[in-house]
Amino acid sequence: MLNENPRDGVDYILGGAVASRASDVHIDQVNDGLHIRFRVDGLLYPISNFMNNVFFLNDSQTIIQRIKILAGADISEHRLPQDGDFEYTSENRSYNIRVSIVPASHGEAIVLRILNRDDTMFDLGDLGLEQEQLSILKRLIATPHGLLLITGPTGSGKTTLFYSILNALNKPIRNIISIEDPIELRMNGIRQLQIRENIGLTFAKFLRSVVRQDPDVIMLGEIRDRETAEMAVQIASIGIMLVSTFHTFDIPSLIVRLSEMEIPSSIMAQSISGVISTRLVRKICPDCKADYQLSDYEKKFLGDNIMGLAGVSFKKGKGCAKCNQTGYSHRTGINEIVAFDESLRAAIISKASSMTLNQLIKELSGKSIRDSAISKIVQGITTVEEVIRVVGVV
Numbered sequence: 001m002l003n004e005n006p007r008d009g010v011d012y013i014l015g016g017a018v019a020s021r022a023s024d025v026h027i028d029q030v031n032d033g034l035h036i037r038f039r040v041d042g043l044l045y046p047i048s049n050f051m052n053n054v055f056f057l058n059d060s061q062t063i064i065q066r067i068k069i070l071a072g073a074d075i076s077e078h079r080l081p082q083d084g085d086f087e088y089t090s091e092n093r094s095y096n097i098r099v100s101i102v103p104a105s106h107g108e109a110i111v112l113r114i115l116n117r118d119d120t121m122f123d124l125g126d127l128g129l130e131q132e133q134l135s136i137l138k139r140l141i142a143t144p145h146g147l148l149l150i151t152g153p154t155g156s157g158k159t160t161l162f163y164s165i166l167n168a169l170n171k172p173i174r175n176i177i178s179i180e181d182p183i184e185l186r187m188n189g190i191r192q193l194q195i196r197e198n199i200g201l202t203f204a205k206f207l208r209s210v211v212r213q214d215p216d217v218i219m220l221g222e223i224r225d226r227e228t229a230e231m232a233v234q235i236a237s238i239g240i241m242l243v244s245t246f247h248t249f250d251i252p253s254l255i256v257r258l259s260e261m262e263i264p265s266s267i268m269a270q271s272i273s274g275v276i277s278t279r280l281v282r283k284i285c286p287d288c289k290a291d292y293q294l295s296d297y298e299k300k301f302l303g304d305n306i307m308g309l310a311g312v313s314f315k316k317g318k319g320c321a322k323c324n325q326t327g328y329s330h331r332t333g334i335n336e337i338v339a340f341d342e343s344l345r346a347a348i349i350s351k352a353s354s355m356t357l358n359q360l361i362k363e364l365s366g367k368s369i370r371d372s373a374i375s376k377i378v379q380g381i382t383t384v385e386e387v388i389r390v391v392g393v394v
């Protein structure tokens, strides 16, 4: 049984988090102890949804102190934000736990991010790409040069796509260098570099050095600033393949953002080989999936698409013990992918209107994120309600 040992307490919380497939653990101090939540499939739930024996967690100070010690943080500091990390091993699998501690009105708020989780998808076939999208992606990663960008908001599956592409490219014939922040998953055969902003080791600085490391492929965790963007397009235009993520909602806004970073449109057009825009939706729990009648609101969301959907039996999870009564289990991607062609390049160079760009991208991609979502609704993989939650009503 559990005892008062705080080491056991932290182990117990993390053990439960890993078993529940949580990506993060949120810990807040409340009057009568700790309020702990797990983020599972993108949403937060109280720890009591997953674990029964949480009574001992009332000893909040010892648990918080233990986390601080493990993370290498200062246990006597309560007023300033602190970061750290530690290794956690469970059933022969080791996880890197990134710790963020921030003082809040009620005491310290702690978030533990669990990296190297075993539900991470590596296979390009597991990303939820439609068949034609998968062929476009395979063609893009077979191109030995150019910049391949992954876009989407926070928590949209950019990292999963990044690692799946990295995994697909990972062959001994290629020298792959990956610059990351943080390294979420260690991969054999790849030179993975961790940026350290505090000593000036930024994405841009690493990028400058690694071009002299005879790379075939450079994986760049994220393009955040103009300097990195400038170097990335330059490198991509000299015959090296570069894959990176870019925090933006869709492909037209990516082009706008790069222009704002003063990347000349001709260089942008010539160096980008393709762009994937991605979101994650929760999948209906297979154990409680049942037929479901759409509400008027959901029908309205489908709009004109509803005409082609006569006879489709829509599905939804009723909620069961396996899915913690949520009706959902695991997630899949809904994506849009565009391989740049001469018509799109010419439109970017001539600074075509965003309407023209949108139209061209629509024609080239064949399937928008919305189309991809509707296809998953029709196949009974996800629900209208979930798609509205993720992409909004438009």
Ligand SMILES: [Zn+2]
Residues within 6 Å of the ligand: 285, 286, 287, 288, 289, 317, 318, 319, 320, 321, 322, 323, 324, 325, 326, 327, 328
């Ligand atoms: Zn269920």
